[in-house]
Amino acid sequence: MDNAPTARSRTRLSPALRRLLIFKVWLVEHFRPSERQVTLIWAAVIGFAGAIAAEAFRKATLFLQFLGTGEIRGIVTSFENLPLWQRFIVPVVGAFFAGVTLWSGNRLITSVRQKSTTDYMEAVVVGNGYISFRASLVKAISALFSISSGASIGREGPLVQLAALLASLAGRLRHCPVPQKRQMVACGAAAGIASAYNAPIAGAFFVAEIILGTVVVESLGPLILSSVVATFTTRALIGASPLYRSPDLGFHSRWEALPLCLMGLLLGFLAPVYLQLLRQVERIFSRLKYPVPLKMTIGGAIVGGIAVFFPQVCGNGQELLSSLFHQNWDFYTILTLLIVKLAATSATFGSGAVGGVFTPTLFIGSALGFLYGQMVLLLFPNLQSDPNIYGLVGMGTFLAASSGAPIMAILMVFELTLSYTIVPYLMVACVLGYYCSSIFERRFMYGESLERKGAAFFSSQLAEVSVTDLIRTDPITLxxxxxFAEIARTFLQFQFQHIYVVGEDRRFLGAVSxxxxxxxxxxxxxxxxxxxxxxxxxxxPRISPLQGTAEALRKFSETNAERLPVVDNFNSQRLIGSISKTDLILHLAGEQSRPSVGRAVGANLEQPAPVAASPRDGDQ
Amino acid sequence: MAGSDVEAIDRLLSTLQENPNLVDLTALRRAILDRQKVDPPLLPMGVAFPHARTDSVRNIVMVIGISPEPIPFPGVAARLVLLIGVPKKAISEYLELTSFLARHLRGEHVLDGLMSAKGIEQFLSAFAVT
Structure with missing residues (x-):
């Protein structure tokens, strides 16, 4: 009995394992991949994947466009070179196939309707971060037919949707809690915007301002990284120039600030009219008791009919916008194009086509700005106003007033044009436009979809996410x-700063750091x-599920731990899981932003999902 | 000579009665005995070092007990008993001390030197042999 127990000697670490452990600790010390950093890594991966998906969608669109028009140049150029009958028939056929895709997709997937969604905004704001793979695919294919056949709607909607879908799949792969899944989908959306517009800052702020409704460092960091990676990837694939390089701009008088401010107010009044128009046309189409393919074919026929005379209305308006800045169109040409583009966009959008209204909105704002600028030039020739300035400021102001997101609009116009000269004026006009618009409009461009889905669904989804949802079960314990050898081995095996120690019946005793x-x-x-x-x-420190988020946050502030153990109650102290600081902050940020949902957050860059939700694709 | 591990621990603890670093002797005793129940800390060559991390001491305290006759501790017949009390906050100091003792008390000649020490100076100098 004079020897120590030999049983424990079997638990010794081998020298190699010990060296490995020391190396790992060195890595952790120097690189310390905390949960936040892991989230950042995922954000970068999502940004890259989102950009690749966006590029794949672009290529697929070009391929279908080639089949329909025989050209792969811009959609407007392609339509201009078509015979008149074909200008009409291509949008009709494309809309028909888009409608059939949605209709058949509906029939295939309609049997299962539950928590999964196709709407990335809904997935971020009120959902659980799940986006249905199959339903999204159906919508993407439908959008492919619409966009490649000249529908007056943008591809940015599907681009964002696809990027968000990939992010949702990654969230499922990570098995992370709901707030992080939402954050990943938000990163996907930011990547989609950034790759669609070559605008990394606006991509991040679009999601922060419109979808999350909050600008919190915890959530903004991953959004920015995702946007930047997506932008760099897109630039590597298709080039780095700004989407609408502005001509050289110069202000001849500081008094020009006054008409620009006035324009901000004016566009703030017009934006609600534009939104009403879109809604009214959509309402008219929804009253038609025709099947989806027929409704969409009617929409395609309207676009085709206009395209016979004005092929410029085809597509999202990107080429039209570019021409606006580089061709000296007169007042009446711009007015005519504005009217026909409005008609084509509202017909496409109203008929149920899947796609974005973001770029058409940019064109409409810009055209209104040009018209206003030409009138200013006419009325006050001494100002020597440059209508291009009014076009650019109008573009941003109308976007701010329509979307209810002035910060995003300012950043977007700056990134689209890389023109700093106009930024101070743009800022003032955007803010004025936004405030003016919000007097008349309670539901901005992106405030529709959730309302359509019904208050009951909205409330139930909100209620489902509580602090309990943040708990990660089965933490590593000893x-x-x-x-000491077992402790070292556990630290080697898992990337935790603390290991929880439990007694009988999983009673929490403490933590080894x-x-x-x-x-x-x-x-x-x-x-x-x-x-x-x-x-x-x-x-x-430990928390109980009965404690509120504020108490949990207070306990995190008292420690440098990234996670805290959760015990069922403070009497039994039975360990039931752990809660992460990142999850908690994201959750709190989301909670704070939700009251604004009814005001500004909601819909999509695209139509509300006509395709029924499919079951959860995958885990959990 | 103590007849059991608990008796040996009590005798060593009694020497701490007047120690200014002691806050609560009863709490220290309870903490040490609780620790003994979980997994008695032992070394080969007949060394036991009952210890506890507890706020019943202000600073690290250590009492050394040498017994010519082995005392039956669970798992070892101890001739040298090192009773240690460590404040809760002093994890690093505790690990440093434990590491030092575990490293030095494995050599038989060190142990012989410690066992034959007549005072604290001789006891400490026995460690220097290594």
């Missing part, structure tokens, strides 16, 4: 008699004489 033991990992003599109970912190 018994109190676990040897990597910080406390890292200097002793190369001491083999400790492996069998020190146990977890010797070095654990018995006062390690």
């Amino acid at each position: 018994p109190e008699q676990a040897s 990597l910080h406390d033991v890292k200097a002793f990992l190369d001491r083999p003599e400790l492996e069998t004489v020190v146990i977890a109970a010797d070095i654990m912190d018995e006062n390690f």
